[in-house]
Amino acid sequence: MAPKITEEMRQALHQQPDRPLKIEDDQTQKSYVLISQENFRQWVDAELRRELQIGFDQADAGDLAEWDVEDILKQAHARHETKTK
Numbered sequence: 001m002a003p004k005i006t007e008e009m010r011q012a013l014h015q016q017p018d019r020p021l022k023i024e025d026d027q028t029q030k031s032y033v034l035i036s037q038e039n040f041r042q043w044v045d046a047e048l049r050r051e052l053q054i055g056f057d058q059a060d061a062g063d064l065a066e067w068d069v070e071d072i073l074k075q076a077h078a079r080h081e082t083k084t085k
Helices: 007-015 037-060 069-083
Strands: 021-024 031-034
Antiparallel strands (some): 021 031
């Protein structure tokens, strides 16, 4: 059985219906993202396009470097963490 959303969550979702809602657990200090199932795929696609555009812009500007997958993942996680705060 899936947990039910609270009235507070419902009101917050209503205020920003097309964007993910950041939910914080005051006991564990962890953050979660709540998004409607219909909007989830569209949101993931938009995030991917945005991240790819950063790379395209850098390549167009001649800002090229050897691929370091670990560093790329570290930078992506840092950008994501900054966005969710």
